[in-house]
Amino acid sequence: MVVSAGAETPTSTGASTDRGVTLDVHDLRMRYGSTDVLTGVSFSARRGEVLALLGPNGAGKTTTIEILEGFRMRSGGRVEVLGTDPARGDERWRSRLGVVLQSWRDHGRWRVRELLTHLGSYYAPYSTGRISRPWDIDELIQVVGLAEHAHKKVGQLSGGQRRRVDVAIGIVGRPEVLFLDEPTAGFDPSARREFHDLVHRLTDIDDTTILLTTHDLDEAEKLADRILILAGGRIIASGSADELSRRISADAEVRWSQGGARFVHSTGDATGFVRELFAQHGEDIADLEVRRASLEDTYMTLVRDHESGRADGATRAFEEVAR
């Protein structure tokens, strides 16, 4: 299924930026050896949109995002990020992107403010009339909530604080497109909540397009304007959380009791079915319950459909990592 968001596929580089399309992916394919990881992924995003790439492990989320970041060569298809093919992106193009990496123990001896000042300095020559780069460092530290820790060493921060540093590094150049790969992997619930607040704040401040990957449906639902479900190397569904649950789960479940017995019926037209039910049995009907499948049910069904290829998927995940 080809998913196109809003705009028509732009034909030229200039056109895509003019129309505010920042990400444009068409029929993206990736093959490692004899394994197809991506078999035709298409989507696009406009300025200021938050997209979540959702899918089980090994679905090709990381591969997709790394191709868009310009960190990985694709096997086929057309990709444009800010009107440029990432495989040929120069440093000016790079200066307009932000990548939030998962830190581990790098720069442990650096102080937070010192590190951000240093990394920000690379962006200074890339200021434009519209965007002044880099971000004012004190303001940035404030935005990500690290004011109290600005003079601490990165190695002394807690996991959640460190993640804020990662985000600050990702956005220090005031990116027009921001990539986040599994941003909350390994977070406890409160750190996760804080991180979500931070992302919301970012989209409020700048008109940044954000593409994030996650295998957490709840996270996708909270953060994204639009969710792309990636499974088996393709986007199998896309839309807002609402649209997805409506579009894919047309069926609703109707439960009722009649004369002490309980009944369950699955139907596409719950309203019509219930009207009919009352018309026939009237006052005999009790304990009526109509339930539309939740997004989670839908997602689980979708993923289960691809579960048959699970072993296959696991090898793919392994290869992805080994590369």
Next chain:
Amino acid sequence: MSPLVVAARAGLSRGRIELRQSFTNAETLWGYLFPTVVLLVVMFFLRGAKVPGTEFSLGAQTLPSTLGMTVAFGGLVTMASILTVEREDGTLLRAKATPNGMFGYLISKITLVSGMTLVSVALLLVPGLFLFDVLALDSIGAWLTLAWVMLVGMVATMPVGAVFGSLLSNPRNMGLIMLPMMGLIATSGIFYPITAMPGWLQAVAQVFPIYWLGLGMRSALLPEAMAAVELGDSWRHLETLLVLGGWAVAGLVLAPVVLRRMARRESGSSVAARREKAMQRVT
């Protein structure tokens, strides 16, 4: 200002910051002091021994040789290990995600390793000059020789070290560099005159930069007469320049290709995979 100039400046400042950090960190301080103290103690006990065929102190002859060894060690081993460690922990990937970040990163590593080498050399040289009266840096010529040998030595070794660092898959494989290094140091006339080695070993040692760095440093610090105990009865400055220059050219040609290849392969998932591997080793 041009973005490359900005990145070069950022690289210089990064190198300076990391050099400063190396003085406040127990691990790197140990790295500065431990070898220095060991070498000075060894030389102190060698001070009475004589270079074969002369009345000259073997300890005094060893000191300049170890300065040459320090330069080679910094360029080859320190450079390589910094690169492998920072590739594993994701520092390099951050540089890659920054505009001109790789260029700045490289400048910073050259600054850092040069700075660390200078510090290590000074730590040996200053007490060494007090320890041995026969060592003299009292002429401009001696200082100039010391300067050019150090400079050419660093240019000869750092790119090669960077190539090794790019080729090693993880920091725990540093032994692959350390063992041959130790072998070369033992056979390059650092702690004992190379003339005592069999001819074939002398030939092997003269292919590598360590011997020539030791020789160059001796030529700067020892009295002219000591050239008589060297191979060819001479300080062989021209040969030193040629061999070190050869290594420099080879390194400078090879390093950009290898570094670019290494950088191209860096991505979030490759760093994550290495992290995973390292974590398994820990637990």
